Amino acid sequence: METIHIYHTNDVHSHLEHWPRIHQFLAERKKGHLKQAEDVFLFDIGDFVDRWHPFSEATKGKGNTRLLNESGYTAVTIGNNEGINLSYQDLDHLYDEASFDVLVANFYKKDLIQPSWVKPFKLYSTQEGTRIAVIGLTAYFSQPFELLGWQLTEPFLELKRQVEAIKGNADVIILLSHLGINMDEEIAEQFPAIDVILGGHTHHVLQEGKVVNQTLIGAAGKFGNYVGYTTLEISEQKEVIHKQAILYDVNELPVINGEADKADALYRKGKKMLSQKITVLPEPLENNYFQATNFSRLLCEALREWCDADCAFLNAGLLLGPLSGNVTNFHLLTVCPHPINPCKVELSGKELASVLFQTRAEKWPQQKIYGLGFRGTVMGTFVYDQIDFNQREILIDNQEIDPAKRYSLAIPDMFAFGRFFQELYHCQKKRYYLPEFLRDLLKWKLQNGRNSFPSLS
Numbered sequence: 001m002e003t004i005h006i007y008h009t010n011d012v013h014s015h016l017e018h019w020p021r022i023h024q025f026l027a028e029r030k031k032g033h034l035k036q037a038e039d040v041f042l043f044d045i046g047d048f049v050d051r052w053h054p055f056s057e058a059t060k061g062k063g064n065t066r067l068l069n070e071s072g073y074t075a076v077t078i079g080n081n082e083g084i085n086l087s088y089q090d091l092d093h094l095y096d097e098a099s100f101d102v103l104v105a106n107f108y109k110k111d112l113i114q115p116s117w118v119k120p121f122k123l124y125s126t127q128e129g130t131r132i133a134v135i136g137l138t139a140y141f142s143q144p145f146e147l148l149g150w151q152l153t154e155p156f157l158e159l160k161r162q163v164e165a166i167k168g169n170a171d172v173i174i175l176l177s178h179l180g181i182n183m184d185e186e187i188a189e190q191f192p193a194i195d196v197i198l199g200g201h202t203h204h205v206l207q208e209g210k211v212v213n214q215t216l217i218g219a220a221g222k223f224g225n226y227v228g229y230t231t232l233e234i235s236e237q238k239e240v241i242h243k244q245a246i247l248y249d250v251n252e253l254p255v256i257n258g259e260a261d262k263a264d265a266l267y268r269k270g271k272k273m274l275s276q277k278i279t280v281l282p283e284p285l286e287n288n289y290f291q292a293t294n295f296s297r298l299l300c301e302a303l304r305e306w307c308d309a310d311c312a313f314l315n316a317g318l319l320l321g322p323l324s325g326n327v328t329n330f331h332l333l334t335v336c337p338h339p340i341n342p343c344k345v346e347l348s349g350k351e352l353a354s355v356l357f358q359t360r361a362e363k364w365p366q367q368k369i370y371g372l373g374f375r376g377t378v379m380g381t382f383v384y385d386q387i388d389f390n391q392r393e394i395l396i397d398n399q400e401i402d403p404a405k406r407y408s409l410a411i412p413d414m415f416a417f418g419r420f421f422q423e424l425y426h427c428q429k430k431r432y433y434l435p436e437f438l439r440d441l442l443k444w445k446l447q448n449g450r451n452s453f454p455s456l457s
Contacts, residue, residue, distance in 0.1 A: 001241075002128045002234040005033050010045035010178070010200030011222040013081065014053035014064065016266050018224035018250050020259040023071045025227060025248070030072055039126040042072060045200035045219075046079025046138060046178035049086070049094070051437075052337040052375050054270025054330060060090040063266070065098050075101035075122060077136030077176040079201060083107070084144040085339040087435040091148075092117075103136030103176060106158040108151045120162050123170060130234050133170035135162050138178045139201055147434045155179055156190070163193055171238040174198065181219065188212035195240050196230060209245025218245040225250055274330035279446045284324035287335070289317050289380035290365050299336075299438065300385040302445035307344040307410035307433065311352075311387045311396050313359060314412050317369070317380030318438060327446060336439035337375040343413040346429035350403040353394050355421050356387060372414035412438060 007026055012019075026042060033040040048068065049061035056064055061082065068076065082091060095102050095117050105120035114120070121135040137159060142152045159175070166173060173194045177184050180202035188197060189212060196216050203222035209230070210217045220228040226247040233242040256262075285295035296316045304312035321335045347355070359382040367379045388395040396407060411424065413432055418425035 001236070002126065002130060003038065004126060004130070004132070004172075004232040004234065005029075005038060005040040006043065006174075006196075006198075006228075006230040006232070007040070008043045008045060008198045008218065008220060008228040008230070009048070009224065010198070010220050010228075011047045011079070011203050012044070012224045013047055013050035013222065014056040015050075015223035016053060016055065016067070017260075017263045019067060019266075020256055020262040021250055021253050022224055022227060023067070024256045025250075025253050026071050037127065039128075039130075041074045041124070041132075041134075043134070043174075043176055043198055044068060044073055044076040045176050045198055046077050047081040047200065048076065048079070049082050051081075051085055051339055052333070053267070054274055054333060055266040056270070057329075057333050058270040058273035061086060061094050062097065063270075065095055069097065069099045073100040074124070075103050075134055075136070075176070077104050077178055078102070078107065078138050079178040080139045080141050081339065083138055083150070084141060084148060084434065088149040091150075101134075103134060104138050105135055105162045106137050106140070106153040106155050107145075108153065110149065110151055112151060112153070120158075121166060123166075126234075128234070130172060130238055131170045132172045132174060133166045134174045134176060135159065135166075136176040136178075140179070144432060144434060147432055155183065156187070159187065159191065163191060167193070171234070172196075172232065172240060177201075180204075181217075184217050184219075185210075185212050188215035188217060191215075196232070196243065198228065198230070205247065206245065207247050209243075211243075216243040216245055220247055227253075271330050274333060275328050277326050277328055278332070278443055279327050281324055281327060281446075284322055286322045287316070287319040289378055291381055292316065292383045295319055295322065296383040297385065298445060298449075299442055300383045302441045302449070303342055303410045303412070303438070304385045306436070306441045306444070307342050307408070307431075309344050309408040309410035311407065312385040312410035313356070313382050313387060314438075315364070315379045315381070316383050317376045317378050318374075318412065320376055329443070332439045332443055336437070336442060338373050338412075338438060339375075340373045340438050341413045341436060342410060342433040342438070342441060343416050344408055344410050344431045344433075345416065345424055345427040346406055346408050347423065347427060348403065349396075349401045349405045349407060351423045351427075352396075352407050352409060353401050353403070355409075355423050356384075356389075356394055358421060360389070369414075372417060372419065374414060 184199040205221040220226040
């Protein structure tokens with residue numbers, strides 16, 4: 001009987017404070033297995049890169065690739081953070097120095113040409129001759145991928161095609177799935193040939209895995225809080241006769257000497273790389289979650305101007321701190337770490353008025369926000385540009401809103417995804433601006449806009 005050992009991570013999101021301990025754990029485990037002449041594989045299931053961290057931002061994720069190299073990973077798939085939070089050029093070169101395979105079956109350049117650095121699947125062979133096919137799939141965010149110059153295929157159709165291509169050539173099939181737990185369970189129901197699904201994207205924690213239709217599903221939460229460990233027992237006839245999955249809580253792994261210093265060193269390295277001065281402020285820009293300030297109005301004005309819209313709004317909770325004196329790229333990352341893009345929608349005056357009145361609700365300022373690229377804590381009050389309220393009247397550029405007229409509204413893209421305002425979600429005319437983040441607009445405004453911001457006082 002042969003035992004195959006598999007370790008996996010997912011959705012680390014550049015939470016590198018855990019990485020020194022994870023690296024040591026994986027290195028020691030891999031060394032131990034190899035000493036016993038056992039086969040061992042290391043996989044990451046995507047969203048390893050997140051540009052909130054200075055090291056990831058400064059290196060555009062290439063530093064993360066080096067960390068995976070150092071830990072001896074076998075293969076990775078990409079998540080939506082790698083896919084849509086890096087420019088086309090940066091993603092196309094993210095894995096230039098990778099010593100592992102990048103497996104993404106449903107990811108292409110235009111005209112369905114696969115990048116040279118991507119394989120849909122890879123066949124690995126163990127020392128006993130067991131053939132293991134590993135397939136990768138990423139989240140089906142087709143529109144933002146296409147805006148950046150990539151093309152995605154529908155995951156289930158692509159998976160069917162790849163499983164057909166593999167049939168007869170593999171004894172074991174493993175799927176690296178950055179699709180989320182619901183789709184992983186559907187895949188287990190529809191593709192009984194897949195032995196193991198290692199999943200991510202929805203940050204689910206499966207302490208001992210989950211068996212659906214004889215397929216074992218494993219997942220390790222988020223932020224490097226867990227490392228997954230899966231074992232497969234293979235008979236002499238090359239059949240999987242037993243599967244088991246567990247999670248290791250990183251907080252319970254052995255402490256290593258100087259691990260905090262090692263994690264801090266990555267942060268400091270990124271900070272130093274982002275230390276270029278971009279402007280000098282003649283007066284401080286203060287932030288306040290619960291009232292509009294010169295700073296939040298400045299960002300809102302930049303958003304409207306960048307999108308060439310009639311008006312704009314955003315939430316004050318997007319700005320996590322003040323700016324003063326010499327401003328660097330690191331300062332902009334610190335105060336605005338979100339991978340949130342500008343978006344412009346077109347609405348009738350009636351629809352726009354409905355949305356704007358909703359933004360005045362008392363519930364918003366203290367509401368906690370999770371996901372959608374938001375890296376802050378609370379929503380904060382709403383801040384407006386070219387929008388004024390006069391009791392029950394709304395003015396757009398000092399003119400009373402016309403219910404029948406069409407207006408363009410600039411917003412952070414998280415408001416277009418349906419969680420907050422249905423009118424914005426169902427809007428037919430919608431444009432996303434990629435790859436720019438809000439902090440890029442802030443940089444543009446500080447470098448090219450007013451120096452004293454007199455209209456914002």
